[in-house]
Amino acid sequence: MYQFRIIVFFMFFSAIGFSQTVDSLEMEKKQKSIDAFYRTQFSVFDTLVKKNDTIFIRPITVEPKMVLQDSVLMELKSGDVQQVVVSTFEVTKRNKNTDLAYFLIPKPNGFVYDRTPRANSQILYDALSPIRSELSFWKKTNSVGLDINQGTFSNWSAGGYSSVSGIVKGDFSRNYEKGRTVWQNELKVRYGLNKQENVELRKTDDVLSINSSFGYKSSVKSNWYYSAKMTLNTQMANGYAYPDVENPISRAFAPAYLFVGIGSEFFKNNFKAYISPLTLKSTLVLDDVLANKGEFGLEGGVFDENGNLLKAGRKSKNELGFLFTTEWNKALMKNVSLKNNLTLYTDYLNNFGNVDVDWQLMLEMKVNSLLKATLGGHLIYDDDIKNKRDVDGVQITEGPRVQFKQLLSVGLVYNF
Incomplete structure (x- = not known):
């Protein structure tokens, strides 16, 4: 009964976005040459x-x-x-x-x-007009950047390790807007490496994200859009629980998270909010070893007492639930802006009320057209992701933990 009341509440909350006002000016179109x-x-x-x-x-x-x-x-x-x-x-x-x-x-x-x-x-x-307009309804932005951090120590009395690290990043968007129709597409790519003295090369960042959102509103007076959204989040290279570099804990598209749903989206100035009462979440693990281990909440393989595989593990898991996302960009002062992105998801059928959280907070400080400093944090909580760490050379698996990543970088950014 408790779960039923919560589901009804979500449905009522979602209906607010769908109750758009229809234009009051409706005229019959007549054929005229x-x-x-x-x-x-x-x-x-x-x-x-x-x-x-x-x-x-x-x-x-x-x-x-x-x-x-x-x-x-x-x-x-x-x-x-x-x-x-x-x-x-x-x-x-x-x-x-x-x-x-x-x-x-x-x-x-x-x-x-x-x-x-x-x-x-x-x-x-x-x-x-016989002379066709050259006006385009597409708007594109491209941004590529490189952040490098380096430190060298020689006979330094306080101690320290020489290190160098770098992050290559790219943000690309293609947005279409005509009348009441909006189609927004975004691709984000990040990859970072770190090399310390007497330590192997290690990965510091790895992101591949694709977002596509299509919206239509029934009235020009409204800020609400009927919307369909697709999001894919994954990585491009192997991940390890360092210093163990023999057993990857993640690979390309292992895991990958795909969200596809319909709902309603609110646009006003620099704020967006998306409500979807019906969103399909697919967790993909396209790697045989990790799938057979049952990583990332999937059903693992079946082994005999000698470790021989009898039944392969599942490589995907589908959930149907409620998705809520917000995006807010605020100019704090000249050349200083704050970006806040929050995603909340809960599954209707499996442990309803257990919320997956993905929260990114980024402070960008623009020095000039090429130099930019960035300070930010990324918090993730997913009950299906188990924590792994190395203890005396042995990799152990713990329960779910709050994942947090902090970033401070200064680098070059080129927009075109």
Whole structure:
């Protein structure tokens, strides 16, 4: 009865995101030819013309007097906010020829555009103009970086080991936004190594993450989207419980965590929240040795008394549960920003109420266009992941533990 009440609560909480307001302006679309549209509505115009970032109407046959408006788009220093300056012109004929005189009527009127819809209507200029617009609805960002830390000791009285470490990282995004449709795609890659004096080369970081989210909202007045999301998290190289480098405790796609679900997502400024009452979580262990050991919560293989494998272990496990994620980016001051990502997941059927936690907190300090300092932490708790450590050369397995990773780095970042 207790679990049933909690499930009902989650369902009610999820329904908030799905109860979007439908636009109040609903008009029946009538078939009308382009020629008839021009004759009745735009008889004095030839076509819509795009130059650089400005789309304006070009006159061909001008009445004795008419008024046109032009706009100029200007970038501001405050993040993604842009300013549009709208100017109004009075157009008149000169004598009997085709020369035109343009007079600026009022003082240019500027307003800030923050990507918030102001109306429910849209001019389909791209469909009516014989000159197709070059405007793209895709926005891409690419960022690659290298962090290097190095320390050398020679006859140092306080003691110490010489070491050098480095992390190669890359963040790539491809986002599509048109009208009420949003499709966001992101790829994150990180790999780090450390070499200390008289110690073998060791891995310090290893991340391969793919995120894809598709959303559609029924009203331009709402900040909620009907959304479908896919996330894949894994690694690229073997992991060890050092100093044991003979028995890997993880490999590429062993484990890998795949989340696929539907729900509702809230967008406002630099904050996003995703609620999914139906999310499939797949745990993959695509390595025979680790799968047969029953690692990461999977059913292991069956062995006889001599250690011979009788039945291979499972390489995947599927769960169905509730997923909640948030992403918040905050500019604390000039060139200093805070990023907070939190993911919570609980399975409906297996130990409901036991929550898997993935929390990342990152403070980025930008020195200039190429130099950046980063301070952050990453916390993970998953009841299916058992802790492993080396005791006197013997690898032992303990119960689940809170995993925590702290990072402080200064390095080069190149955006293109």
